[in-house]
Amino acid sequence: MYGPGDVRVEDRPDPKIEQPADAVIRLSATCVCGSDLWPYRGTDSYGWPAPMGHEYAGVVEETGDEVRTVKPGDFVIGSFFASDNTCEICQAGYQSRCTRAEPVGAIGTQAQYARIPLADGTLVPTPGLPDPDMVPSFLAASDVLGTGWFAAAAAEAGPGKTVAGVGDGAVGLLGVLAARQLGAERVIAMSRHEPRQALAREFGATDIVTERGDDGVAVIKELTGGYGAHSVIEAVGTQESMMQAIRSTRPGGHVGYVGVSHGTLPATELFFSGVHLHGGPAPVRRFLPDLISLIWQQKIDPGKVFDLTLPLEQAASAYQAMDQRRAIKALLQP
């Protein structure tokens, strides 16, 4: 990306092993993330030009001398933060905040090849080479599924709970899927877009709310005996969506927020809301083994969020389609 709205596909040198813990992978598929739209829309500024992309699934090409757990030929998935998976923070399940964390987005996986640091801690191999039609689901595990799952877990979705989701992007929709998988009794998706509503229902939503902001909050309250939802997933990242999430949650309930948060939160309102707030960059690595297993056994099909597939060369069109909400999520074929 050369600046807001300016995405170009260029030939760059192939990545090489730089550190003994590195692996180089050949991407089977990559994609555009909702969070890539922040710089695309000019809300966040990077040093331009910036390599883009942090979601990846593919085949190991080469490994550094220290790498023990993956080998060339393995099909692997990793998260958007490389992590050693051994430090105290990783062991507590917060690999995205590993003391040695490296953002894979700074390397850029909207590419044919990518160097992945800390390969042993970061990459998780599938039980075997997946069929091509399963690749989109494994790619989804790299971020949007793992992030939606973390949001549902952070919101303490589970049996007996009513869960509401703010945001109908890929993460919000997969938060719906995760909430149902975690046993939630009722899952309310907030969406005004017909195809996204349909996918939400397919993923397990029991109710759809089309109202937004305080009107949406009022409907959630009405649906929950006046109390608000037990668990709310925030998957947008604006101040408005965060307040919508907090206000939709009953006192003592849980907000799991994974949209990259912008703006400020009014502390007094947050205080009197009495909710639990937990979120941040999802520690996807925590969930990867389980997610890979669910996908491998065809128990979930998160790849359905990809409603547009383009060759990598047309990355600019993929950004455009997502920016204009013509696509939920665009898969790029390297």
Added chain:
Amino acid sequence: MYGPGDVRVEDRPDPKIEQPADAVIRLSATCVCGSDLWPYRGTDSYGWPAPMGHEYAGVVEETGDEVRTVKPGDFVIGSFFASDNTCEICQAGYQSRCTRAEPVGAIGTQAQYARIPLADGTLVPTPGLPDPDMVPSFLAASDVLGTGWFAAAAAEAGPGKTVAGVGDGAVGLLGVLAARQLGAERVIAMSRHEPRQALAREFGATDIVTERGDDGVAVIKELTGGYGAHSVIEAVGTQESMMQAIRSTRPGGHVGYVGVSHGTLPATELFFSGVHLHGGPAPVRRFLPDLISLIWQQKIDPGKVFDLTLPLEQAASAYQAMDQRRAIKALLQP
């Protein structure tokens, strides 16, 4: 209170039973809360003149027709929010946000008598009439002990955990006591005041940190292998203290915040902190039976936070002493 800094003790009509669920109590002791200093200092504005005080322990004088669980002559303690203790929010342990909650502060317990709404849900009797020297501890249970306990519980203080406390007022000090009672391995009190440090140690603090703000954060990091504390109690309520608490917490750790929050929180920093945030007006009622039992058995002595005792008539001096930090907490004898 007639306005910031203007506290007067006046004769007012004795409270009467207004609703069948009411009780009228004769206060054995009352006190000034750190949160009473917000209007005293002009930070928060009320409709003047405002009755003051929301902490109380005393003897039931009279009950309304519906009251079943307490009777005249019982020594009782209640929280600063009256609650029915039966609604879904109460049953989940969030009585301060009961759907029928009534703020006792609007009635005012810095008085000889007080009307307590929803007496069955609100008041908890002691096993018998306490010795006078135990009254301060029971009074502490009404707010500062219950609030400190909630903060420690919200911060998930427990075995194996390092807990840090921001704020050395009565709530912060009793948060230290609660963290130790909940089994925390290490409890770091942040305080620059010698007598408060001494009381923190008496309540179980293992370390004292005198630095504040980002310097304090750096010391907490240093004491915790660079990670930050597992659990942090925030008991001040300013934007600075909240950021100090968040920054002192490791990713995935828990902040329990009970200082009445002011200002705003930067959402992006909160997002990347990866902490759990939970707090608000403490549901003291949830903890009262256990706290009363611990005090009755003389296992804890939270009444030690009262380092100034004055007759109710001298309430203005009590406010002054707390405002100037000459007293940790002032008990008023009605």
